[in-house]
Amino acid sequence: MSATTPLSVLALSGGVGGAKLTLGLSDVMDSERLNVLVNTADDFRHFGLQVCPDIDTVVYTLAGLSNSEQGWGLADETFHALKGLERLGGDTWFQLGDFDLATHLWRSERLAGGHDLLQVTHDLAVRLGVHSRIHPMSADPVSTLVCCEQGELPFQHYFVREQCAPSVTGFRFEGIDQARPNEQVLALLREQPLAAIIVCPSNPFVSIDPILQLPGLWTTLKESPTPVVLVCPIVAGQALKGPAAKMMTELGVPVTALGVAEYYCGRYPGLLNHFVIDTSDAKLAADIEQMGLRVTVTPTVMKTRQDKAQLASTVLAVAAEG
């Protein structure tokens, strides 16, 4: 673990895919200088508790507690409370693990006690031994609603209960117009030069868009002198995890790295400087460069810890080129 840069890094992340790259980053840089801006539009209340799936995935991953086989939740997790809920005929569509439940109980109590999500998330990370700074995208509530033919579904209902089966026509981020971007991240962007702004290989529509759609955020990132590097979440026409490819198909976005680049450049013109694609998509590099992006072709599939560190090093090197 070498400190390749004395400057801070800001990584935008959703859940599993983003968490993998943040783990790689924390391995190859001074982990205390890694700032992760995490999507909270998936957050929801379940049994009266505040559940923050993406924050928890990032925190558990950086704490070395995640279930790396399953891709979500905690290693050595048990589901006894869930079995109890099943016995009572309660809702069991969301897989509430017992250790995970402790996080939700603890967080909900602290939120009810008047602490905001920024402070509570910081404390959660510290108590689980995470040295990087985990920043919820906002302390204000934002809720992703998935627009389908049958109407709008709260994200977790679409994602977990309906297992992404409904065909998607769009998304709505309830509350986003009133949500203030995380002020600590705005201060970070204002006050110091950064080594890189990294958009992790997370779902463009439901992980990264909610962050970028916060009032003023994407233009602030765009205006920053720091290079913005996106790691493409689509590899060889497939999403490695989750419904990104299915959503792209349903929305008429080509399910390729080029489609991803076009989506981001169309929606956030001038934001991205670098685009990192997998070696299997090398033939698309020229077309993406045509859009004014610098393209790096490198293995982006992160199976091992070494894969993650290698990709993280490449991304930091790309950003260092300016």
Next chain:
Amino acid sequence: MSATTPLSVLALSGGVGGAKLTLGLSDVMDSERLNVLVNTADDFRHFGLQVCPDIDTVVYTLAGLSNSEQGWGLADETFHALKGLERLGGDTWFQLGDFDLATHLWRSERLAGGHDLLQVTHDLAVRLGVHSRIHPMSADPVSTLVCCEQGELPFQHYFVREQCAPSVTGFRFEGIDQARPNEQVLALLREQPLAAIIVCPSNPFVSIDPILQLPGLWTTLKESPTPVVLVCPIVAGQALKGPAAKMMTELGVPVTALGVAEYYCGRYPGLLNHFVIDTSDAKLAADIEQMGLRVTVTPTVMKTRQDKAQLASTVLAVAAEG
């Protein structure tokens, strides 16, 4: 399991000791005709969840799910969420089991959804296979505060966190003046003759008093034609479970069956008709009879299921004498 009576029975109960006798009653009578009026003044919110210790003890016991060795909680219980809370530095003084947590999650969600505690408790019992009717003493919140030299402590703080160490000077039942007694139990008392009203061997101060202090309740019981039989919670100068003896000492009440009888007769004159004491206290029978009570001397220590059924049969027989 024989139906010794076609009439309904009403039993007033706190937690462990009362639950034992209700289990015996459910074994020796038509269990569907057993109505248990349970103390809820121990109820409290923990991590935002509504915890009802006495209701749960009675329900778990009648459902055959209780941890009979430990005296509270569920058999085969695990404490993984609690370990998670410990890891986060959260409160762990209340032993939240994982299966038990499911009950609190389920109940809290239903209460938040607009159901009242009467309906939620009924559903809980039904879903766990209990045939008897479990009645919270009130749908309205009542909270026992334990008065000590250092001030007032919420009951669970005194009972669990402080392990009953503070010396008690009295009790206050916050909210009791506004609490309406369980209307289903009032209807039961109005509409049909009962075989017996049984005061279970529960703590007089913190289990039975909150029930009897509900506006109008003890006088309604007193005016009922049904015999009221109390099973003494003090045996040979000791409480079999919990802090009753310690509290009696601190309050200057003699720690004997006679002390218990004097306490009830002084506070609720004319309420009790029968007083059931343990064989080890046989010598006190004459003094208790002097107070106008009919006394039955019988083994009251309930270790085995057979003990519980035997005591229950005796209590029903005593009531049947009129």
